[in-house]
Amino acid sequence: MDRRRWDIDDRFTGVCDATAMLPAVHRLGEAMASDGWVTENPEVHLLPHTATWCA
Known part of the structure; x- marks a missing residue:
């Protein structure tokens, strides 16, 4: 399985926590x-x- 989250992802992980x-x-x-x-x-x-809040 490809670990990429989008086509140009080369980090395979996020940049911080939430x-x-x-x-x-x-x-x-x-x-x-x-x-x-x-x-x-x-x-x-x-x-x-x-939807409004997420936008």
Whole structure:
């Protein structure tokens, strides 16, 4: 299996860790554990906000 992550990858690994994101990830995990987190139509209610945030 090719270890490259894209066609010109010659490092085969990232350049740093993501510890700076841990507080936000933990908050997301706490929110996901709360009752009522899962919406009836996530693609309608959550996806647009998530896509905007990721962009």
